[in-house]
Structure formats: structure tokens, C-alpha cells
Amino acid sequence: MTTPVTNWTKSRYWGFIRSALRAAFRRYPPKYKVIQAAKRKKTHGKNAKQKWEYQCAECKKYYPNKVVVVDHIKPAGSLKDYKDLPDFVENMFCSEDGLQVLCKPCHYLKTMEERGINPVVAQFKKLNAEEQQTKLKKLGLQAGSNAAKRLKIFEDSL
Secondary structure, three states, rough: OOOOOOOOOOHHHHHHHHHHHHHHHHHOHHHHHHHOOOEEEEEOOOOOOEEEEEOOOOOOOOOHHEEEEEEEEEOOOOOOOHHHHHHHHHHHHHHHHHEEEEEEEHHHHHHHOOOOOOOHHEEEEEEEEHHHHHHHHHOOOOOOOHHHHHHHHHHHHO
């Protein structure tokens, strides 16, 4: 497939379209209703400027606005071709009952599961080399001399 923009790859073109639709979602009214439903007056803490906190639908804890995201319960899906466009738009601009507020750690784990990546392995990969070695030693495993070896040792232990 050639793109309407000369010198753009197919990936860049669909990334641009996906980004434009996500920008529109940031102003989507049902998103704000879901955020409002998860909001409560802040009950404790040191930050006097923070007046509200939001409940994560997964872990049920309360977080400041910076630590929560509005998540699509059913993923919007991929957008790599024109045939993907109707389903992507329908899923992206769903009703309030298709959205939920999640804290960033819960959202990360949900995203990894949706992508078929073991969330425990994904969190291990996010650690720096020293943290990975420490974790492996705590598990009674060899530390591994490079990232690939540490990952293999960790995955084999699961």
C-alpha cells in the first residue's frame, strides 16, 4: 500500500491517523464522566494543592490525577489499514460503560496481558541491570552476564 503522503511509510501514516484519533479522545465527553465518577475529595496527605483523588477500578486504591488514566475495557485494537478503521473508531469512542479509571501500574499490567506478555516478565525487563541481578540473587538464581541471559534465567524460573 502506498500512503497519500509521499515519503511516509505505511507505519508512519497509520501512526499519524492513530495519534489524531487519540488526540480527539482526550476531549471525548464520556471520558470526563468516567473520571468524575471515580473522583472524591482528598481525605489525607501533605499536598494542600491536591483537592481530588481518583479510585482505580482494579486495585480500588485512590490516587492523584497524575497517576490515573482512562482505560478502554475492550482495547481499541490495531490500526494498520483502512479495514481496521471502523472497529478502531467504534472501540475508541465507546460509551461510558466501556471505560474505566485505572492507576498507571494496573494499566501497565492490563496492557501487557492484552499484548500476551507476562506482566511479571515485563516488570522484570523494566528493571535496570543491577536491580535484575539483585532480584535473581534473591530468588537463588545465577545473576547472568547480560540482559538477554538475565531475562532467560528469570523466564526459566517461572
